[in-house]
Amino acid sequence: MSAVAIRDAYDVAVVGAGPAGLAAATVCAKAGLSTVLLDEQASAGGQIYRAITETPVREKPVLGESYWRGAALVEAFRSSGAEHVAGATVWSLTREREIGVSVGGGAQLTGARRVILCTGALERPFPIPGWTLPGVMTAGAAQILLKSAGLVASGRTVLAGCGPLLWLLAWQYLNAGANIDAILDTTAEENRTRALPHVPRFLLSGYFLEGLKLVRAVKREVRVISGVTALRAIGDTGVRSVAFRRHGDVEETRLADTLLLHQGVAPNVNLALSAGVEHRWDESQLCWAPVLDDEGNSSVEGIAVAGDGAGIAGAQAAEWRGRLAAIAAARALGFSVPAVEEARARRELKRCLRGRAFLDTLYRPAKSFRQPSGDTIVCRCEEVTARQITDTVALGCPGPNQMKAFLRCGMGLCQGRLCGLTVTELIAEGRGVPPQQVGYYRLRPPVKPITVAELAALPKTEAAVKAVVRI
Amino acid sequence: MFQRLPLEPSGSTVGISIDGRRVEARAGDTVAAAMLAAGVVRCRTTPVSGAPRAPYCMMGVCFDCLVTIDGVGSRQGCLVRVREGMRIEMQQGARELGK
Structure with a gap:
């Protein structure tokens, strides 16, 4: 928790203390704007630089150079004069830029002339049979436990899925001396040929050498099984084994105490959507992304989006997008930022985006892992299965919001974060239309659960009281 | 595990209790991390x-x-840090009235 008192109003409020948020808040504060950075975690860094200032994993080679880059970002932020409110859950943002935030169980309201949303990414749903069993976690969760608590999975550990984070976690686990029984690679074979045209630009990106080194190091130490399909987690009160097919062959099983899943990340859109920011379906990244101009400004006046919440591009791009949004915010409020800084940010951002098409194509999750069938749970909160959803589509249910009335899917505490993409895709597939036409859950504040007592304790104006009190 | x-x-x-069992947790850990470190394999049942x-x-x-933390139900264990004397209980189904 933070001891900082949140003021009633700021020039700029930044939500999320990952690379984009840290960079944005630093630029705004240095330009002379009163700036607050609201972040849900206990310390700055976001997920990629999680616990960067306090990780118990002090041996730098374990987490690797790309992690320790974050230290300089936090350092610059701390000396910028921006206020940091940690442990702050933003549960509401209006079009008028009024922000509802809870810190330590107490809700309050604040406001800003400009808001920069840097809410980052979350791991894409990986709906396989058994993914709700204890012992099944995301690779990101395992990485957070490593970074923030120095904890690694013990016993038989299986990693499954695709994407850069899966390989990074495996590499970090090996550096830490942790055991990995096997990696089940679900990368679809056809992705490899489709990604070929994007190789030249990827070679020019900073990710190529780093990625190659990492994958090679992991393959030397760990059994990697490729062409994995029909993945299942098996167990009763917890995962006991993992079943899969290789290139569609006969089913094999492996014992597992922990199964770490990952198939990419998607923008965390809940807060932006609830504020009315227009989003569109991005077919290359298979997710919703906000419609933004080249400064990160959204369809709602005064609200910008930066970082992976603006479309997945990685930590370095997030930083530069954060700076660009901050420069635009400062200028809009009449503060000057040297043109050379903007030019540099644009140049660097362009460089960071070079390898993206290759990664998006190679690690595009297979349809069978995005659109489950049968009894596989889609909505973890309300325990709604894929069959229930496809049957309801067949009855004529046209979209995710109507689906709520039939099945309550997306109405649990996570508010669709773990099922939204799957539900949209299943409905689109069932109706034979593009996801854009199906749409997404209509999100409303509070976007994170808060208690009625917290809401009731909010300060009220005299007019608001008179509106409901009988005289 | x-x-x-x-x-x-x-x-x-810091000393905490998980379902009445006293556990020494690393200061700085979140409740969820402390539970995993203490060998707790599940923290709730679904409603x-x-x-x-x-x-x-x-x-x-x-x-x-x-989990229920110090009598308050439905707290996100991964967002709350352990404190000395904290009481953590597994949550059975939905949040109970009064918790």
């Missing part, structure tokens, strides 16, 4: 089917690490 890497020995600990759940995302998104 999770284990702690051999870390600096000077790290301080729909009563199925067991354990932390899944560790970043405040999935709500599977919901």
